[in-house]
Amino acid sequence: MEIRPILASLRKHRIPALLIVLEIALACAVLCNAVFMIAQCLIGTHAANAIDEAGIAIIHVGGLDDQHAADSIARDLAALRSVPGVQAVAAINALPLSTDAMLNGFTPNPEQDSQINSSQYFISRGGEQALGLQLLQGRFFNAEEYAQGGFTTSHQSSSHVVIVNQADAQRWWPGQSPLGQQLYSSSDKTAWTVIGVVADVLAQDPEFSGPAGRYSSLFFPLHASADLNRYLLRSAPQDRDRVLQQAMQALGKLEPGAVLEPKTYLDMRADYFAGSRNMAWMLAMVCVVMLAVTALGIVGLTSFWVGQRRSQIGIRRAVGATYTHILHYFQTENFLLSTAGVALGVVLAFAINIYLMENYEVSRMPWYYLGAGAVSLWALGQLAVLWPALRAAAVPPVVATRAG
Amino acid sequence: MFAYYLDLALRSLKRNKVLTALMVLALALGIGASMTTLTLLRLLSGNPLPEKSSQLFYVQLDPYPKDHPFSRSDKLPWLLTYVDAMNLLHAHRAPRQAAVAMSRMKLTPTTTQKRPFFSDGVMTTADFFGMFEAPFQYGGGWSAADDETRAKVVVIAEALNNRLFGGANSVGRMLRINDQDFRIIGVLRHWSPQPHFYSLYLGGRNYGDGDAVFVPLTSARAAALDPINEFSYGDGNREVLETAPVIWLGFWAQLPDKSAASAYASFLTAYAQQQVELGRFQRPRSSLSTLMHWLDSQHVVPDNVRMQTGLAFSFLLICIVNTVGLLLAKCLRRSKEIGVRRALGASRPAIFAQFMVEAGLIGIAGGAFGLLFAEFGLWCIRRQPAEYASLAHLNLSMFACTFAVALIASLIAGILPAWRACVITPAPQLKSA
Known part of the structure; x- marks a missing residue:
């Protein structure tokens, strides 16, 4: 796939391109840190404990x-x-x-x-x-x-x-x-x-x-x-x-x-970690919604883009580009934008992690969270661009003859 | 003119229903998440006594040995020993002072056949109620003389009075605490400053319901009531807390103005120096912080809540970027329409205004749905087991704030597309049409 024509076309649409990059960067930065925090919460709540947790019940006797x-x-x-x-x-x-x-x-x-x-x-x-x-x-x-x-x-x-x-x-x-x-x-x-x-x-x-x-x-x-x-x-x-x-x-x-307070050990454990569990749920929910919003944003911008370039696509089809060529064109374009976004996002994610380490009890994020975050945003971008790209590829060559 | 823009904006939004719905939904989700967390953050970091907090000061001293692990951090111990608290109290250098400790107190109902139960108890000294402006429903607090004579008296909260005495005036009745009888001399009206500033490090809750039982410190100790938290800092006999190397009391002073505060601070410095000379302290350190400064420095607001707020606002930022993108896409698609309007005489500011009105409309819709999401978010928080859960309600100012944030967010999102729209040159657009 030739990259130069894509870059040339992106240069003409700087602002929408920049917006996609920015959105992916922000989503990547937040995603990496949120997933890292979810993992920290879960490590705490799943901590091993060598007693018979399932068999123990406790009665607290006061006074x-x-x-x-x-x-x-x-x-x-x-x-x-x-x-x-x-x-x-x-x-x-x-x-x-x-x-x-x-x-x-x-x-x-x-x-x-x-x-x-x-x-x-x-x-x-x-x-x-x-x-x-x-x-x-x-x-x-x-x-x-x-x-x-x-x-x-x-x-x-x-x-x-x-x-x-x-x-x-x-x-x-x-x-x-x-x-x-x-x-x-x-x-x-x-x-x-x-x-x-x-x-x-x-x-x-x-x-x-x-x-x-x-x-x-x-x-x-x-x-x-x-x-x-x-x-x-x-x-x-x-x-x-x-x-x-x-x-x-x-x-x-x-x-x-005496004051008697009965409890099973499993309940006691669940109560102790209730806060962490809620935090993990809340983070997970925000991540899912955030990814959905980002994906819809990509779909929206790319569809607009496709609509705007219908006549160009028609001409390309008329002079010999195949269905697959057009499909790959938009997929490659999205890949380039995602790459720029992910690169920026990884730097941002790292910066947020350093800020959190200084201000809260958060440890250093291992590199694989950044890798996983990058890969998931690449995948999200490709998934989001699929529908608009398929629509673009379906533009018939005859459009070229109609355009003014 | 505005009405015309409004009409144009409505038409434009209606033309592309899916896109409009997407923009409103994304914005509403961002607003909902950030307003939920912001409401909680504001509630939790509020001023518990707004009218008086600048006059209330928290006292810290350093009885720890130099080589104690805690001393290596630069922090001062959180609480005072009994000896120091009593020395300060009896020096009478402030108009009002109080030493405070929390205790889980066993109450035995005498009127019914019910089982005994634990209540959140406060062991304190006479000035507590006046200094912290706790309002009385019946009766009043105890005197300094009661502290000295270890009088078996108690002040109870409204909720406990309702539970035990059906809300009647119970002054003069007896309350059985830890198998000893105390005479009720006062009943408080509902009083629960948020956060519970006076119980920090004492083992009580930081937020939520108020404490139920208030007993003179000396009388409570005579009835074998123990504080919830004890921090020991050295070897030595720990059996008698009053003389043990243990810190377990919070200490507050009310100082009406700056000069009184600086006089008290220098009194503390001199006191710490004197204790070093007596060999009780190793380092002459002391501190006097205002109530709000004390709460801030101790990070009363849970870290989780602050991180969630940060997360929610990052999410809002993503939603705004998303809205910018979608609005821009929409406006560029309407280049031809803009060309026609420009050619017919609409000025650039007119086009700009038209697009900003459209963005504002999205903002208001986003704010309305955002409010629903925020109410839902707060409802979820109220169902959590956290001690601050019951506080999570949207108040009027946050209600207004939601719309302000939504409108500002959407207008910021609208600026770029509106600007792009108004710089479009009409001629090429008309030609291609």
């Missing part, structure tokens, strides 16, 4: 009398255990993706501070089964460690043992066995011995603790105390809702003075 909390918890757990279908029960201070987080900094070297917010999980006996933790190395807490677990005056675990996430183990002791290593609290240098490593459990409030703390979770044993204000109920997923309902009935009788 237990502090003095009698230990007895109440023991009694409540016994009652919950007897609900038919329950596989395991335990009490815990907070769950992954709950918004009231208990964060602290930890370090393998007492001389150093930690810049990372690690989530602290305190579990009562049987907590590992109730959560469905996956042990990778070492062992879980034994009965004695659970019985001795408490709090120091600076609100650290007074037990001497800790179980860590695999990601933390690799970060703190790369290439070494984490078992038996000492871990220190960043604030008062209390030390714990690592006795086990589990598959990565999510942080308590990853949006607050930041990307570095997303998979920094530590588990400590704790005997029944008022700090353990959530009951975990694990059952088969199909029994879960019924188990939660029966557990609420049992607890309602045992704890008339």
